[in-house]
Amino acid sequence: MDLKASIDKNNIPKHIAVIMDGNGRWAKKQGEDRIFGHHEGVNSVREIVEACGEIGVKYLTLYAFSTENWNRPKEEVDALMELLVSSISMETPNLIEKGVRLKVIGDIASLPPSCQTELQESIDRTAVNDRVTLILALSYSSKWEITDAVKKIAAMLEKGTINAKDITPRLIEENLNTKDFPDPELMIRTSGENRISNFLLWQLAYAEFYFTDVLWPDFRKNEFYKAILSYQGRERRFGKTSEQISSN
Numbered sequence: 001m002d003l004k005a006s007i008d009k010n011n012i013p014k015h016i017a018v019i020m021d022g023n024g025r026w027a028k029k030q031g032e033d034r035i036f037g038h039h040e041g042v043n044s045v046r047e048i049v050e051a052c053g054e055i056g057v058k059y060l061t062l063y064a065f066s067t068e069n070w071n072r073p074k075e076e077v078d079a080l081m082e083l084l085v086s087s088i089s090m091e092t093p094n095l096i097e098k099g100v101r102l103k104v105i106g107d108i109a110s111l112p113p114s115c116q117t118e119l120q121e122s123i124d125r126t127a128v129n130d131r132v133t134l135i136l137a138l139s140y141s142s143k144w145e146i147t148d149a150v151k152k153i154a155a156m157l158e159k160g161t162i163n164a165k166d167i168t169p170r171l172i173e174e175n176l177n178t179k180d181f182p183d184p185e186l187m188i189r190t191s192g193e194n195r196i197s198n199f200l201l202w203q204l205a206y207a208e209f210y211f212t213d214v215l216w217p218d219f220r221k222n223e224f225y226k227a228i229l230s231y232q233g234r235e236r237r238f239g240k241t242s243e244q245i246s247s248n
């Protein structure tokens with residue numbers, strides 16, 4: 001069956017968030033080093049970004065490195081940072097060709113300077129693109145992001161630029177890293193883990209979740225289309241009744 005052709009073009013999620021998990025297990029299955037799995041995972045990233053452009057997904061957020069991932073063995077952290085630099089440098093021409101704009105969320109200042117420079121260069125070079133916005137979550141965790149937002153709001157209170165009554169969901173959103181992006185309608189996690197691992201806790205409040213056993217390096221276009229088809233089969237009620245939704 002042609003999965004891509006089965007997708008309803010009028011019901012494409014505007015924003016999809018992905019927890020790219022299972023690189024290490026994928027590599028181990030072939031008797032290879034975990035790092036080999038991370039390298040292969042980059043090929044999945046390329047395919048999924050391309051698929052977004054083809055079917056009209058405007059925003060794609062990829063969880064690439066969590067604040068908790070700093071606790072991995074140093075060799076793995078170093079290899080991931082190197083992979084980040086080389087992938088960004090290699091892929092930027094491809095992003096430009098595909099009309100992809102790069103953005104980042106997370107504690108970017110905690111990344112090695114070479115990563116920060118490479119990221120900024122790619123962000124600048126892709127800034128005019130508007131087909132797809134690719135958001136990399138790097139040294140990201142939702143608790144870090146929300147804590148940071150609370151600090152910014154507390155500073156405004158201290159300065160007297162706002163009062164307690166001005167604190168609304170909107171003000172909180174305006175102080176999150178994701179302030180320029182709509183909330184994801186769909187969150188995908190690969191590798192069979194059914195958890196959220198400190199990812200976009202606020203922004204996923206009403207997202208549809210799709211969990212698959214497929215490991216990230218095996219998650220290619222057809223797997224992505226399956227996730228979108230699953231999303232399209234769901235009724236999003238936002239607290240209303242099914243009858244209210246179908247009468248609209």
Ligand code: IPE
Binds near residue numbers: 024080
């Ligand atoms: C996801 O794959 C990539 C990162 C977290 C950087 P993992 O490295 O977590 O792979 P598994 O879960 O150990 O298989």
Ligand code: IPE
Binds near residue numbers: 021022063064066197
């Ligand atoms: C979540 O994957 C973070 C990323 C995909 C970058 P992990 O593999 O680190 O998550 P846990 O720790 O198993 O939940």
Ligand code: MG
Binds near residue numbers: 021022023
């Ligand atoms: Mg994992």
